[in-house]
Amino acid sequence: MTEHAIQVDKLSKHFGDFIAVRDVSFHVERGEIFGYLGANGAGKSTTIRMLCGLLTPSGGHATVAGHDVASSALSVKSSIGYMSQKFSLYLELEAEHNLEFFAGIYGLYGKRLRHAIDEVVERTGLTEHKHAITSALPGGIRQRLALACSLIHKPAIVFLDEPTAGVDPASRRDFWRLIRELAGQGTTVFVTTHYMDEAEYCARIGLMVDGVLVALDTPEALKRTWVPGEALSIEGRDLHKATSAARALQGVRAAELFGARLHVRYADGVPIDRRVLTAALCSAGAQVEGMEPTEASLEDVFLAVARTSVQNQESA
Amino acid sequence: MGAFWQRVWALSAKEVRHVMRDPRTLYLALAMPIVMLLLFGFGVSFDLEHLPVTFVDQDHSTSSRELRQRLCAGDQFNDVGSWSTPSEAEARLVAGSAIAALIIPVNFERDLRRGRPIQLQLLVDGSDNSSALQVRAKMDASVRALGLSLASGGAAASTLTPPIEPRSWTRFNPEGRSAIYLVPGITALVLAIVAVLLTALTVSREWERGSMAQLFATPVGRLEIVLGKLLPYLLLGTLAVLLVLAVGSWVFNMPFRGSAPTLALVALLFLTGMLGQGLLVSVVARNQMVATQVATLSSMLPSLLLSGFVFPIANMPKPLQVISAVIPARYFIDALRGVLLRGNGFAELWHDAAALALFSALMVLMSTTRFRRTIA
Numbered sequence: 001m002t003e004h005a006i007q008v009d010k011l012s013k014h015f016g017d018f019i020a021v022r023d024v025s026f027h028v029e030r031g032e033i034f035g036y037l038g039a040n041g042a043g044k045s046t047t048i049r050m051l052c053g054l055l056t057p058s059g060g061h062a063t064v065a066g067h068d069v070a071s072s073a074l075s076v077k078s079s080i081g082y083m084s085q086k087f088s089l090y091l092e093l094e095a096e097h098n099l100e101f102f103a104g105i106y107g108l109y110g111k112r113l114r115h116a117i118d119e120v121v122e123r124t125g126l127t128e129h130k131h132a133i134t135s136a137l138p139g140g141i142r143q144r145l146a147l148a149c150s151l152i153h154k155p156a157i158v159f160l161d162e163p164t165a166g167v168d169p170a171s172r173r174d175f176w177r178l179i180r181e182l183a184g185q186g187t188t189v190f191v192t193t194h195y196m197d198e199a200e201y202c203a204r205i206g207l208m209v210d211g212v213l214v215a216l217d218t219p220e221a222l223k224r225t226w227v228p229g230e231a232l233s234i235e236g237r238d239l240h241k242a243t244s245a246a247r248a249l250q251g252v253r254a255a256e257l258f259g260a261r262l263h264v265r266y267a268d269g270v271p272i273d274r275r276v277l278t279a280a281l282c283s284a285g286a287q288v289e290g291m292e293p294t295e296a297s298l299e300d301v302f303l304a305v306a307r308t309s310v311q312n313q314e315s316a
Numbered sequence: 317m318g319a320f321w322q323r324v325w326a327l328s329a330k331e332v333r334h335v336m337r338d339p340r341t342l343y344l345a346l347a348m349p350i351v352m353l354l355l356f357g358f359g360v361s362f363d364l365e366h367l368p369v370t371f372v373d374q375d376h377s378t379s380s381r382e383l384r385q386r387l388c389a390g391d392q393f394n395d396v397g398s399w400s401t402p403s404e405a406e407a408r409l410v411a412g413s414a415i416a417a418l419i420i421p422v423n424f425e426r427d428l429r430r431g432r433p434i435q436l437q438l439l440v441d442g443s444d445n446s447s448a449l450q451v452r453a454k455m456d457a458s459v460r461a462l463g464l465s466l467a468s469g470g471a472a473a474s475t476l477t478p479p480i481e482p483r484s485w486t487r488f489n490p491e492g493r494s495a496i497y498l499v500p501g502i503t504a505l506v507l508a509i510v511a512v513l514l515t516a517l518t519v520s521r522e523w524e525r526g527s528m529a530q531l532f533a534t535p536v537g538r539l540e541i542v543l544g545k546l547l548p549y550l551l552l553g554t555l556a557v558l559l560v561l562a563v564g565s566w567v568f569n570m571p572f573r574g575s576a577p578t579l580a581l582v583a584l585l586f587l588t589g590m591l592g593q594g595l596l597v598s599v600v601a602r603n604q605m606v607a608t609q610v611a612t613l614s615s616m617l618p619s620l621l622l623s624g625f626v627f628p629i630a631n632m633p634k635p636l637q638v639i640s641a642v643i644p645a646r647y648f649i650d651a652l653r654g655v656l657l658r659g660n661g662f663a664e665l666w667h668d669a670a671a672l673a674l675f676s677a678l679m680v681l682m683s684t685t686r687f688r689r690t691i692a
Contacts, residue, residue: 053533054532077535078535082534084526084529086526087526088526088527089530091525092333092334092337092338093334093337100329101327101329103326104322104325104326104330105327105535106534159533
């Protein structure tokens with residue numbers, strides 16, 4: 001049928017009058033890490049649940065691993081792994097018993113079951129935690145166990161719904177190393193997150209705003225398209241007083257506070273004049289202690305996309 | 317089909333591990349029925365003893381005094397005084413210090429000697445119907461027996477036999493022990509509550525923790541989940557039945573006169589039905605609090621009130637009789653009494669088994685169809 005691991009065509013989901021997902025279309029290549037970004041309630045989880053056969057689409061089509069999600073949900077479920085937003089393993093059981101359970105559910109038994117468990121335990125680095133009661137495991141290890149459970153049957157595609165929510169940064173890094181290894185071995189990874197630094201790991205990113213897929217590309221291309229031009233990161237004091245002064249300068253596209261720093265972005269092709277900028281900031285009451293060029297982050301992209309769609313809605 | 321049972325097995329094995337890790341479930345399933353059986357069995361007794369009885373002796377003879385003494389010699393009656401007129405005795409009933417008054421007429425001794433029929437009048441306080449019934453039955457039996465022995469002490473014993481005399485013989489429970497009557501009912505009641513509670517929590521717990529959503533993302537089917545939840549608790553429930561019957565036999569001397577395979581079949585069907593009812597509650601409620609309350613009410617009240625355990629079904633108003641037809645405990649109690657006391661087998665009890673099989677099938681079917689696979 002299709003060569004793509006996931007093919008989505010005008011997929012929609014309505015809950016009564018509320019449209020959670022509206023005419024979303026995209027595809028995901030085999031072995032790709034596809035990031036699905038958006039604010040809470042933007043329709044990320046609804047999309048994932050439709051792709052996993054947990055929700056029936058109200059409109060449009062989607063095929064996952066070659067199976068239609070609406071008509072062959074069972075075949076879809078056999079060929080995917082799913083890790084839900086809420087931690088949903090059995091806390092009273094040993095880590096290994098959770099793995100055994102999911103292996104059994106996916107139809108493994110006997111030697112194949114033992115082999116699958118040994119393999120996934122080694123791959124996710126859980127060997128020393130095998131016999132621990134799940135509730136006694138720290139958050140990062142639990143997430144890895146949940147991932148291991150969703151990988152036990154070697155699915156072609158895994159759906160990870162905010163897999164690192166509430167996990168410490170070191171564990172998040174470990175987790176993403178696993179995800180990259182997985183994709184390197186040919187597994188397609190569909191992941192939602194609201195950590196922008198994690199999104200940088202994705203080969204391509206789809207951005208959802210209010211149920212609509214408003215942007216879809218590689219992180220670099222998204223930055224070029226949505227946040228063009230060069231930018232300076234300014235260090236100093238009372239920079240908040242100077243935000244509007246910076247915006248008023250000719251050639252400046254945007255000025256935003258990032259923590260204690262002020263980011264000033266120029267329009268595409270406009271050369272940066274540091275002296276003019278410094279003078280403007282100082283006359284507005286701020287003290288400038290240093291400035292350096294900065295790369296656009298996905299956070300900038302996200303803010304730009306969100307701002308544009310708000311403007312679109314207001315003008316519509 | 318192989319994959320089907322493979323998944324049911326995985327679900328059951330997981331459930332068994334849960335139970336092994338959670339002593340509360342084991343307590344609920346195995347200890348609670350025993351505790352409740354002992355509490356009910358010893359605590360609830362319908363046997364009345366030392367009933368206060370007052371007398372009006374109008375004969376003042378040796379025989380009338382002897383009747384009075386011998387009536388109150390045992391544990392059944394307590395003599396709370398004698399009066400010369402019926403109205404004085406009746407005042408005792410009104411005051412509540414006596415539950416019955418026996419009036420021994422003039423010429424009691426003479427008629428007894430001559431073998432003439434004698435009519436003793438018994439006034440009974442009918443405000444407590446079940447006590448009144450017992451007093452009448454016990455007084456009737458005692459006076460009849462004593463009358464015979466008093467008369468046979470006299471000269472004209474041979475002429476005593478009345479032309480027609482009904483002689484009742486209570487079979488299966490000749491001593492009228494209430495334990496024998498209560499144990500089957502309590503067994504059904506306790507097992508009904510425990511079985512429904514066991515499964516009512518398992519599914520709602522998975523809903524609450526979100527593991528149900530995870531399950532639905534796997535190829536597992538609704539019927540597989542239902543069976544995977546049912547089978548382990550069926551095993552646990554069977555253990556509970558065996559324990560309760562063993563305790564009933566050792567502690568309360570329950571006989572076991574009928575067919576064990578028939579009882580096993582009926583018990584399995586009853587358990588399946590009640591576990592299925594719990595699953596249905598769980599599937600619909602999705603929340604452990606609500607599930608517990610609905611499960612307790614929906615199992616305890618009907619099994620106690622509409623099963624024929626306390627109130628005979630034949631005495632119920634028609635609408636309640638109709639409702640009682642869908643109460644599984646009714647059939648289980650009937651089968652328990654049948655096998656334990658009447659010595660019944662499958663030939664007598666097949667209709668109980670059929671009713672329970674129908675109920676079980678309905679419960680499994682409804683829990684499966686009401687199980688929504690999608691999550692919002």
